[in-house]
Amino acid sequence: MRLFDYVWSGNCHKVKLFASILSVPLEIVPVDLLAAEHTRPPLSELNAFCELPVLIDGDLVLRDSAAILIYLARRHGGEDWYPSGASDVALVSQWLGTAAANVNFGPALARGAEHFGYPADRAMTSRISDRLFFALEGHLQRRRWLELNRPTLADIAMFPYVAAAPEGGINLTTFPAIQRWIKQIEELPHFIAMPKVPSP
């Protein structure tokens, strides 16, 4: 399996993290986002949305980090990470939606604006982040993991940009339950950390 990857992308990191946890080897193909390599062939032909990550497995070309996580879970992780039953799969899927919308356009975009010059409406990223961290803290005050009392794709999908939120100027010290949950994920077997963005 080949993963087209950008080293500072949390959406790429969640795929590498999950592959590591499952002990699935990935061939990493680095893409230079800042040089806009994702907007030119071969990337733009593999994914017309010009987004990373992209996974290739034989004839299958997959875009969207959550879709790739689901693929890895179904092929290599059995029922543990992305279950089949109606309620369980729906509960986990809620957080794939939150990661795609609220996380990407909240803390992830704030970090991108701060460090990589992404154009961003900072009032929007703050509004979304405030609501997100409030809701997440409340949820994790009553639970050890996001759903099903065990680590699932919900935790993997949410983790990278929540843990990296301080790089976008978001202070996590007032969110003890979120900090505890970050630590739990860091203690999973075969955990790999996302590299910290170098200070300017």
Place this chain on the structure above:
Amino acid sequence: MRLFDYVWSGNCHKVKLFASILSVPLEIVPVDLLAAEHTRPPLSELNAFCELPVLIDGDLVLRDSAAILIYLARRHGGEDWYPSGASDVALVSQWLGTAAANVNFGPALARGAEHFGYPADRAMTSRISDRLFFALEGHLQRRRWLELNRPTLADIAMFPYVAAAPEGGINLTTFPAIQRWIKQIEELPHFIAMPKVPSP
């Protein structure tokens, strides 16, 4: 099953549309988003993200439209709409991510800004919409349905805000494949249309 619903929300509409297609009855609980009812109890206690839709089925409380679609598909739709196999479920899931991110922060937010005064960075909504409709048109020029040569949750999740894009000032006349795909969905048995926003 009770659905907390906002009549002008495409994310609520996709749940009502899919329930109609599956002939699953829903008890609709209208919520007045413009009066901020979603930010107060009981809604804010059912969903701390203060977003709609929310589905209640017995003890189960679900937020996030894609998660609710997956729940309905698994409970009432068999394997057709959200399959179990690794490649098939991943291919369909790609579009649930696109609906959550690119659609919500592109054409859906443009429509919200235009008609409901949602704060929006219009440069961002245009940039995201341009890429989205370009990629979607190219994809649908080579396929009848988004994935698997049949209607799936991918089509249901993408449909409402793509079809309603003109209400956000996006002209669909230059996208013939998207227009053909919209028509196909409108011809599905038990299709229900989202009401058009009244002109100001």
